Amino acid sequence: MLKVADKTHDESRQGEAFAPFAVDPSSYHKRFYIESYGCAMNFSDSEIVASILQGEGFGATRNFEEADLILLNTCSIREKAEQTVRKRLTEFRKIKKSKPGMLVGVLGCMAERLKAKLLEEEKLVDIVVGPDAYRSLPGLIGEAETGQKTVNVLLSREETYADISPVRLESNGISAFVSIMRGCNNMCSFCVVPFTRGRERSRDAQSIVAEVQELFNQGFREVTLLGQNVDSYHWSPENEGHNGWGKAVTFANLLEMVAQVHPDMRVRFSTSHPKDITEEVLTTMARYENICKYIHLPVQSGSTRVLQLMNRTYTREWYMAKVDQIMRIMPDCALSSDIIAGFCTETEEEHKDTLDIMSYSKYDFSYMFIYSERPGTLAARRYKDDIPEEVKKRRLQEIVDLQGALSLASNERDLGKTFKVLIEGDSKRNQEEWKGRNSQNKVVVFPKEEYAYQPGDYVWVTIHDRTQGTLIGRISKG
Incomplete structure (x- = not known):
């Protein structure tokens, strides 16, 4: 489940996605930047990587130009996803030339599949780490800082990262x-x-x-x-x-x-x-x-x-x-x-x-x-x-x-129905409206009106209009 060819959920669905995360890096001695592509598992893995790096003194940044370490968590399931990542790595290589000491790494499925090309033939990265080898990142970073190209793509029959508490990326807190x-x-x-x-x-x-x-x-x-x-x-x-x-x-x-x-x-x-x-x-x-x-x-x-x-x-x-x-x-x-x-x-x-x-x-x-x-x-x-x-x-x-x-x-079948909606935040198009989802995973948009609801609250919403990807309603006064 990767890139959405049909953007049917115009308020919520994204395919390849940019995912830096919001952690104040001021208390850390080095900064890292991460982008994730592909399925939800890759985004979840990036949260595990964030936790590992924070434990090693790295803080996150939204600005890749100030990062000491740039990581792309990649996907190999679709060719277009790989093309997007290659283009992005080429852009980062240009920045790297003007910033000695910056490291660029590739994580995830593409890392495992194309390790030799990325490291030796195209010389796009310094570090290659497969999905089961994230615990080895600190050691690989240390070796890469000495000028060596480093790689660990060994697969595991046991690794689940069960003991690592993820750092929630771009979290809405809900x-x-x-x-x-x-x-x-x-x-x-x-x-x-x-x-x-x-x-x-x-x-x-x-x-x-x-x-x-x-x-x-x-x-x-x-x-x-x-x-x-x-x-x-x-x-x-x-x-x-x-x-x-x-x-x-x-x-x-x-x-x-x-x-x-x-x-x-x-x-x-x-x-x-x-x-x-x-x-x-x-x-x-x-x-x-x-x-x-x-x-x-x-x-x-x-x-x-x-x-x-x-x-x-x-x-x-x-x-x-x-x-x-x-x-x-x-x-x-x-x-x-x-x-x-x-x-x-x-x-x-x-x-x-x-x-x-x-x-x-x-x-x-x-x-x-x-x-x-x-x-x-x-x-x-x-x-x-x-x-x-x-x-x-x-x-x-x-x-x-x-x-x-x-x-x-x-x-259209939902017109006139009332749904229990979990409020996720402001609608993208109008800050006077809430956006949330119902149990059926449909995006619901509705006016805030005079009610004192907040993200994380549940509210009953009656649907009166729709688009192809979104239900439009009002808070039920019943």
Whole structure:
């Protein structure tokens, strides 16, 4: 889930994003600057890196020109993301020439995949650190300060960073990411994640609950539990009964444990693989009001044959049955998806199958991409990327247009309804209006009026208008 091809949530959604963070650097002897690209996991990882660096005497800055250390936390899932990072590194190299001693480093998935090119061939960076090696950053920085190029991209079967308290990046003080697991065991043929982030391993359940409790104590009112495939979360305590359940903790168990931290702490999660989301997860979601009624359920394609090529391990009919199950258990649940246009050998009929399954699922919004072959993936080794670029673009546009219509129709169905909205802050367009989200992850904008609400408060809002990406309402006086 990376760049949003369709900006359906015009008040909240961003793809590649700039993420320096607001920590006063005046008490630190060195300054660092960080940008994050790609998925929520990368943003969460940057918060871990921030914590590690602060422990070594580095303070953050918003101005990269005054930084002693510049870091880019990167993504390799889409070619465009890599191109953006390369362009940015070239810009930083120019600044580095005029500032001796400045170090530039690359973190994350792109670091693992392109370490040799970045260090030796293109000479764009001084430090390369993979997703499982952030604890080694202080030592690598020390070596780089002597003029050496340094690298650590070793993958781990144990690392979860469970003991590191993240520094919240650009935090609104209301919503926070909480990483619950790392890596991925699914070998989707188009995806590079298993090769850049390694095998699945789940974080200790009690450390997750403790982090959520601490966030609530600090005033946060919403957490998003993160993992490449959260539904395969599985943690076994060392001692029988140690976790209060007397058994291993599944994702459904973890959801319940987090929901019980406090009724006013909203719980979201991302991302779900359709094959792993269980009825127990769905019934747990339905049972707790503070578990948001929203599921990101990537379909990728509506064609069974293409899904088999993608190694998605489900059929078109199976996916549609899963959508039916979700709506039976939670009729008010919102769905979003990931969709790839122009995968290898995709025919026009198979493209129409994708449009059809979108209409069937009635996605509230989607993340939509042209297929881009990623070196090292199963698809790159097995299949020819044989769909012409102009065909891919046309198919993507048809997907985007349909999603726009689905999003608008979804918002029209909400006219006249009243939702519980968590206030996140001022609307981008009008400081006399609040912006928040409802349980279904839809952005809601409404006038502040004379009410003394603040960010972090819950308020009931009745919807009277909509755009394709935003609900517009007024505070309910009832």
